[in-house]
Amino acid sequence: MAEADRTRPAIGDEHLRARVLRWRQQSQWFDVAYRVARERRGQIAIVILGVFLVCAIFAGQIAPYEYAEQIRGARLLSPSWTHPFGTDEISRDLFSRVVYGIRISLSVSAGAIAIGMPIGVAIGYAAGYFGRWTDAVAMRFIDTMLAFPGILTALVVLAVLGTGTREVAITLGIGAIPVFARLARGQMLQEKERDYVMAARTLGARPIRIIMRHIAINTLPPLMIQAALYMAFAVIAEASLSFLGLGAAPPTPTIGLILNAARPFLTLGAWWFLLTPIAALALLLIALNFLADAILEATSPYVRNK
Amino acid sequence: MGSFLIRRFAQGVVTVLLASILVFLVMRLIPGDPALLLVGQDASAEDIEQVRERLGLKEPLVKQYVDWLSGAVRGDFGPSFTKGAEVGSLMTVALVPSAELAIAGYLFVLVVGIPLGIFAGLRPGGAPDYAATGFTMFTLGIPNFVLGIILIWVLAVELSLLPITGRVAITEDPLEALKFLVMPMIAVGAGTAAILARFVRASIMETLNQDYVRTARAKGLRERTVVLRHAMRNALIPVITVAALQIGFLISGAVIVEVVFARPGFGSLIIDGVIGRDYQLIQGMLTVLVTVFVVVNTLADVAYGFVDPRIRVQ
Numbered sequence: 001m002a003e004a005d006r007t008r009p010a011i012g013d014e015h016l017r018a019r020v021l022r023w024r025q026q027s028q029w030f031d032v033a034y035r036v037a038r039e040r041r042g043q044i045a046i047v048i049l050g051v052f053l054v055c056a057i058f059a060g061q062i063a064p065y066e067y068a069e070q071i072r073g074a075r076l077l078s079p080s081w082t083h084p085f086g087t088d089e090i091s092r093d094l095f096s097r098v099v100y101g102i103r104i105s106l107s108v109s110a111g112a113i114a115i116g117m118p119i120g121v122a123i124g125y126a127a128g129y130f131g132r133w134t135d136a137v138a139m140r141f142i143d144t145m146l147a148f149p150g151i152l153t154a155l156v157v158l159a160v161l162g163t164g165t166r167e168v169a170i171t172l173g174i175g176a177i178p179v180f181a182r183l184a185r186g187q188m189l190q191e192k193e194r195d196y197v198m199a200a201r202t203l204g205a206r207p208i209r210i211i212m213r214h215i216a217i218n219t220l221p222p223l224m225i226q227a228a229l230y231m232a233f234a235v236i237a238e239a240s241l242s243f244l245g246l247g248a249a250p251p252t253p254t255i256g257l258i259l260n261a262a263r264p265f266l267t268l269g270a271w272w273f274l275l276t277p278i279a280a281l282a283l284l285l286i287a288l289n290f291l292a293d294a295i296l297e298a299t300s301p302y303v304r305n306k
Numbered sequence: 307m308g309s310f311l312i313r314r315f316a317q318g319v320v321t322v323l324l325a326s327i328l329v330f331l332v333m334r335l336i337p338g339d340p341a342l343l344l345v346g347q348d349a350s351a352e353d354i355e356q357v358r359e360r361l362g363l364k365e366p367l368v369k370q371y372v373d374w375l376s377g378a379v380r381g382d383f384g385p386s387f388t389k390g391a392e393v394g395s396l397m398t399v400a401l402v403p404s405a406e407l408a409i410a411g412y413l414f415v416l417v418v419g420i421p422l423g424i425f426a427g428l429r430p431g432g433a434p435d436y437a438a439t440g441f442t443m444f445t446l447g448i449p450n451f452v453l454g455i456i457l458i459w460v461l462a463v464e465l466s467l468l469p470i471t472g473r474v475a476i477t478e479d480p481l482e483a484l485k486f487l488v489m490p491m492i493a494v495g496a497g498t499a500a501i502l503a504r505f506v507r508a509s510i511m512e513t514l515n516q517d518y519v520r521t522a523r524a525k526g527l528r529e530r531t532v533v534l535r536h537a538m539r540n541a542l543i544p545v546i547t548v549a550a551l552q553i554g555f556l557i558s559g560a561v562i563v564e565v566v567f568a569r570p571g572f573g574s575l576i577i578d579g580v581i582g583r584d585y586q587l588i589q590g591m592l593t594v595l596v597t598v599f600v601v602v603n604t605l606a607d608v609a610y611g612f613v614d615p616r617i618r619v620q
Contacts, residue, residue: 150558
């Protein structure tokens with residue numbers, strides 16, 4: 001790595017490099033971000049996710065039309081300069097719809113993580129750290145929830161909450177709890193035997209401080225990888241559920257709804273109608289998986305420093 | 307081995323029971339009166355009262371659960387609230403097409419995933435390895451139901467090779483039935499096959515680095531013997547667990563693929579249940595699905611215990 005740095009001498013670079021190095025030493029977050037940005041897969045992920053994030057945040061500014069706006073005389077048009085991704089069966093601009101669709105995909109999956117990860121990690125840490133009956137109860141609960149594979153958990157919860165975008169986010173958040181709990185517990189079991197934990201305990205630190213200040217930072221990388229992978233799962237699940245009519249209701253533009261609307265028009269040769277949501281979905285999923293790979297490469301002591 | 311079997315079996319039973327309690331309790335949170343759902347909005351107050359009595363909705367929750375469970379064990383899951391039939395008979399009808407798809411999909415997983423993984427693992431960087439990597443990338447970006455749509459697009463619409471959607475019973479016309487089964491089978495199995503291939507590849511590569519493989523080579527055995535007799539058998543042991551775990555995800559994935567291909571089965575039934583908030587139906591179906599999942603996992607653990615004695619001791 002130092003080798004690569006030295007091959008690119010430039011005026012004023014010395015100072016910047018020293019500063020970057022200091023940041024990397026001071027903050028583990030910055031160090032991981034730096035390493036991810038140096039991986040090929042990390043770079044691809046950052047570019048795609050960056051573009052999608054901008055789309056999601058500034059959807060209103062980027063989309064040339066409203067997502068539900070029907071443009072006179074523009075039914076099922078193939079891609080052109082005015083409509084780069086074509087138009088759909090009721091004359092709406094597909095580029096605009098997909099931009100808004102990405103917003104929904106990202107916010108639902110980020111929402112699911114925001115709900116499920118803190119709860120799951122807290123349960124997992126507690127089970128791993130305290131052991132005994134806390135662990136027994138938590139593990140029974142986790143095993144029971146994991147007995148509903150994949151999208152089945154979502155179906156149970158949606159039956160109660162009813163359908164809708166927010167409901168899907170909550171549902172997928174609940175589904176995330178056992179996933180993160182199991183991982184956090186395993187990490188905790190490994191870490192709590194380490195000498196530094198013993199040292200902190202000897203100094204009289206209370207469990208909550210030991211967990212938050214000492215152990216948490218050391219169990220972060222696997223949790224971050226899981227977060228990226230679960231986001232990918234949540235994106236698929238949201239698309240599936242809205243495809244099935246259990247998510248957002250039309251005319252809301254979700255990837256799943258656009259896919260479902262496009263199906264009957266295949267026989268009419270409207271390939272752009274189907275290709276647009278598929279491409280958006282595939283790029284997003286590949287980027288999230290690459291991000292997970294890059295974090296693994298950047299944080300695993302076996303892989304890095306090679 | 308005996309105590310291992312008993313312990314593992316007991317664990318499975320506990321998980322199924324807890325899962326059924328969880329589903330039962332969660333379903334009671336559904337807003338609205340099931341009795342009203344069953345008799346319709348126009349029914350008189352006495353009618354509703356009568357239905358409530360009949361369904362046992364006035365009993366305490368614990369009794370309701372025990373009654374439901376004792377029925378479920380005998381195959382009686384109570385009446386569906388929206389379909390006008392018994393949940394048990396609805397599931398029996400849906401079982402055949404779903405099992406057909408699940409079995410076909412799983413065969414696809416094994417037939418594609420394991421050989422692909424083996425060839426990729428034997429020569430990392432070779433052509434099969436690239437094929438496996440490409441396949442994995444593809445399935446990462448294209449989820450099962452989207453793959454289903456793409457298959458319909460390419461194979462059925464553009465090339466007119468296969469019928470678009472629907473199902474023919476295998477007993478009626480086996481050849482025609484297979485034609486309808488090809489695309490759903492690939493859609494259900496592809497993602498799982500890629501996961502399995504990656505796992506097999508890693509396992510083969512790890513095994514080939516073991517000392518006993520070097521010993522086998524050192525004593526002058528032919529490469530084929532080394533791979534087939536020494537490495538392969540050990541490399542495929544951990545695959546059992548992964549292969550079994552994937553069955554659950556295959557089944558949950560089949561739910562949506564069935565809808566894409568308009569196949570009758572568990573998928574459309576359970577989604578009707580969710581939309582209609584038919585908790586009796588969802589409760590029955592999920593309990594059956596979870597039981598299948600847990601039984602498969604338990605069997606995999608037991609099989610693992612048989613082939614690898616170290617597991618039994620823990």
